[in-house]
Amino acid sequence: MAESLLPAPPDSHRLLDRLLDTPQLARVIPRLQPELLHRVIERCGLEDCSELVALTTPAQLTRILDLDLWRSAQAGTDEQFDAARFGVWIEVLLESGAKAAAQKLADMDVNLVVAGLAQHARVFDYAQIAPYTTSDGEEFMEIPHLEDERMSVVGGYMLLPRHPETPASWTAIVEVLMSLEAVDPDRFHDVMGQCRRLSNDGFEDDGLDDLLGNGDQAAFEMASDRAQRREQQGYVTPAQARAFLQMARERRATSDAEPRANPIARAYFRAVAEPSSEAQATTDPPPASDDTAAAVAAVVDVLAAEGIVPPAPRALLAGSQEEPHLGRIQSYMQSLLEHDSAAYAARTEELAYLANTLVAGCSLQARPFTAQQASDAAVAICNLGLAHSESAAAIPDLIGVFEAGWRVLHHDVCMHAASELIDVLSAFRCPDEHIQEDLDMLRIQLTKAWRAGAPWHARGAFEVLASLDMPAWAALLGLVDECPVIHAVIAASRDARTRAVSASAFEFIAEKNQIVLIREFLRSLPDRLR
Numbered sequence: 001m002a003e004s005l006l007p008a009p010p011d012s013h014r015l016l017d018r019l020l021d022t023p024q025l026a027r028v029i030p031r032l033q034p035e036l037l038h039r040v041i042e043r044c045g046l047e048d049c050s051e052l053v054a055l056t057t058p059a060q061l062t063r064i065l066d067l068d069l070w071r072s073a074q075a076g077t078d079e080q081f082d083a084a085r086f087g088v089w090i091e092v093l094l095e096s097g098a099k100a101a102a103q104k105l106a107d108m109d110v111n112l113v114v115a116g117l118a119q120h121a122r123v124f125d126y127a128q129i130a131p132y133t134t135s136d137g138e139e140f141m142e143i144p145h146l147e148d149e150r151m152s153v154v155g156g157y158m159l160l161p162r163h164p165e166t167p168a169s170w171t172a173i174v175e176v177l178m179s180l181e182a183v184d185p186d187r188f189h190d191v192m193g194q195c196r197r198l199s200n201d202g203f204e205d206d207g208l209d210d211l212l213g214n215g216d217q218a219a220f221e222m223a224s225d226r227a228q229r230r231e232q233q234g235y236v237t238p239a240q241a242r243a244f245l246q247m248a249r250e251r252r253a254t255s256d257a258e259p260r261a262n263p264i265a266r267a268y269f270r271a272v273a274e275p276s277s278e279a280q281a282t283t284d285p286p287p288a289s290d291d292t293a294a295a296v297a298a299v300v301d302v303l304a305a306e307g308i309v310p311p312a313p314r315a316l317l318a319g320s321q322e323e324p325h326l327g328r329i330q331s332y333m334q335s336l337l338e339h340d341s342a343a344y345a346a347r348t349e350e351l352a353y354l355a356n357t358l359v360a361g362c363s364l365q366a367r368p369f370t371a372q373q374a375s376d377a378a379v380a381i382c383n384l385g386l387a388h389s390e391s392a393a394a395i396p397d398l399i400g401v402f403e404a405g406w407r408v409l410h411h412d413v414c415m416h417a418a419s420e421l422i423d424v425l426s427a428f429r430c431p432d433e434h435i436q437e438d439l440d441m442l443r444i445q446l447t448k449a450w451r452a453g454a455p456w457h458a459r460g461a462f463e464v465l466a467s468l469d470m471p472a473w474a475a476l477l478g479l480v481d482e483c484p485v486i487h488a489v490i491a492a493s494r495d496a497r498t499r500a501v502s503a504s505a506f507e508f509i510a511e512k513n514q515i516v517l518i519r520e521f522l523r524s525l526p527d528r529l530r
Helices: 012-020 025-031 034-044 046-054 058-068 083-094 098-107 110-118 170-183 185-199 214-232 238-250 263-272 277-283 290-305 327-339 341-361 371-387 398-427 433-451 455-467 470-479 488-492 512-523 525-529
Strands: 070-072 079-081 121-125 152-154 157-161 485-487 506-508
Touching: 012 034, 012 046, 012 290, 025 290, 034 046, 034 058, 034 290, 046 058, 046 083, 058 070, 058 083, 058 098, 058 214, 079 214, 083 098, 083 110, 083 170, 098 170, 110 121, 110 185, 110 214, 121 185, 152 170, 157 170, 170 185, 238 263, 238 341, 238 398, 263 341, 327 341, 327 371, 341 371, 341 398, 371 398, 371 506, 398 433, 398 455, 398 470, 398 512, 398 525, 433 455, 455 470, 470 485, 470 488, 470 512, 470 525, 485 488, 485 512, 488 506, 488 512, 512 525
Parallel strands: none
Antiparallel strands: 070 079, 121 157, 152 157, 485 506
16 A cells, blocks of 8 residues: 655644543543653644643653653664753643642653753852952952853752753753752752762863763763663664664574574563563553543543554454455464464564564654554565565564565665666766766765665765656665665556656555566666666
8 A cells, every 4th residue: 555754734733622621631641651642742742732741640751751852863873862852841841830840850760850951051069169259359259150140049059051042941940940959859959969060070181081971971871771661661772773674684594493583682572571670660550440441541532533543553453454465464463363362462562573673773765664654564574574485384473574574675675776776877878967977976876885785875866866767766765775665656657547646655565576566667777767
């Protein structure tokens, strides 16, 4: 089924109004999955969701912040803490009152609070840097540049914004810290003491140490805490995901009776199977009354209707019509459902892992995967793996099936398409000198990336192909990619009745006959580019 990378924007105000009108909202919100609440925040905007945020539990808020405060520069790369977003969160928390915001701050992970505040404020002991008069009568300050009208003194500590341009969140940060001192003095002094240590960061300039600075160490500890929490929740880190996908490209099937298990996937499932006592204690709320349960179900229905709740993977939809190209995986899962419920549950978890891996470590047309796209891609790649396996029974899990399909996508689609394009460009001559120069540059960059096993790194130079043949350019962008897809123009090229094709329409590659169609298209490239 063709899909679009550009979904229509939803009506966020309508969704938020429906949620805020929910009876017993204060009992409903603590029972919703943090991932659902985060999707609502993404849809409606953090600033408009302050009433919902105020009702979250500490465990929910921690998981929401783990999702919301981290950004990656591009799909599949490591995520970095977003200090500016942390400031926005402080402003939003303050909308429910300084005391409530301070309590939320006290309940947060201390490493997160310290790392977030330290990127906004420098903290000093006021007594140590307060102005004094020398014996000569001269007014003196230990740190002269602290003479700043933006300075604030809170609980014996002096706070100064780190940046010349004071962010809008600075006033909110000062106000919340003042309230935190009253609400939880021990947590306040713990946080401020660590922030003060970060403000005095630095080593002797002797070049003899390889230690992390205090600021870097705090950021490392915060990221490590988050990684441990998310691993227990079933998430995959970008580094783990990239390593798994690269290993899948390179691993070869063995002739052993028992195929080798992927060590990265094996470690992931082992960690998930052994949740920490802390994670177990903070995950599940107590049982709900019938009225509350009905209200929760109503909210979940609203979220499902608005597309917030992701649908199940197509291979898992019982009683659904078979999708074109997905017959093998659907038959395989249906057989497990009927004859081995434990194996069916295990395969379901593996599909979720594979979808998470694509979201964390891969891109789709230079964009991040959506949850639905990652789920559909995982199912399609597994179907492709089954199509290239002698027997589904020969592979004990869908991890091995996915690896087989992922290898086919990489070698038989991405690498092959890049190789064919290089050959075409080597023999191609354009009368326009400027276009020919761009084509030569594309060939050089693509050859270098192809030899490195990552031809999609040269995608930025593909634009020149659009001046020769727009459909060919769109199709090649789909094929020469981390996760290759078959653009609608490839199928349309075989049907003379097709008059128009959406620029964003594509299918995930799940069957051998799609690869045959791709090969036919690649053979037509010389004529198309002429």
